[in-house]
Amino acid sequence: MAQVRQEASQRLFDLAEQQQGYFTTKQAKAAGFAENTHPYHVQVGNWIREHRGIYRLARFPATDRPDLALWSLWSKNRKEEVEGVYSHQTAISLHELSDLNPAKLHMTVPPNFRRNSEIPGVLILHHSHLAESDIQSGPGYRYTRPLQTVVDLIEDGTVEKNFIRQAARQAVDRGLITRQQIQKATMSEPAREFIEEAISRAAK
Template sequence: MPLGGRPLSRDALLDLAEAQNGLVTRQQAIAELEIDPTAFDALVARGRLERVARGIYRYPRVPGVEYEGYQVALLRTGDADAVLSHETALAIHDISDVNPSRYHVTIPRAHRIRRSDNDRYVIHVQRLPTRQVTWWQQMPIVTPAAAIEQCMAYGTPTYLLRQALDRGARTGAVPRAELTRLTEALERRA
């Protein structure tokens, strides 16, 4: 630590990156960690940070590349309350053979996300109660039951949702009370 007890900016940045699968955003560095924009740009120029997507950078010393796509999907929203959801969550929980072609992320408040790669992402707006959110690989994700419910509303094919309910029941991923409610809702939808 330098004199005065405040950690160096790069140390705080490393701590943040470790909590986010090796990734940080320029906005986080400047707004949350109070890193000078010029200092941040210098870290990028010297190769201490590698650009992954617009405004999102990888700290090369930190592992996490395996799940990088999911972390980018969360960070690109600019919303600290973003969670992996819908078909993405269903696939991660491995209770259905759903194979989403885009990342699904839910944020609590609508706001415009200006990015050139929007075709790779589906942003949903929904306030989620804390009981519907869990963690996977250091990232917030909806529970299996919440993912099934979201996918019903989104229009995911019924056979994939029946599969999710069956596997969720067998593995215990979907609690019995939720299973009954979701099964009835799916039958009404079908």
């Protein structure tokens, strides 16, 4: 019996390790923890309940951006698929492009994304389809690649254009955005013109 518990604990740790120490109720059950034992693990201090259906291993080492892993898990659908992708101001910050320092987390979710409960106040949701080629992975979360991030900010129109120009130029200087990527990408004509202008200025 002790070995069974130990094996379940190891499975849960291996999974949570990929998600900055976080895991869902369903993941804990899949690892071997019956749902009626979850309150016990919270009570004795093994787990910390962070949100409805989401826990964190109490002894897991502190990480830089645990909030990103937490709300990524919150965006899972009933099939346990993560639907949220960090984008816009949050993604530009993760890429360390421009001086933007957003107070809230911007996340793009599919157009049919629905939640029965209230959307957490820390999140700003954008509804759109994203191609897998426009997404990259961080520790326990996903976020948009530099070009898609810049396009999102241009088309959203809620950030000063000087910030977006700064981000585009820095991305070009660092080789994160190339002319070939721009040519292949799907975007509005105004967005394309804006980026082309930023690239031409950066080249001078």
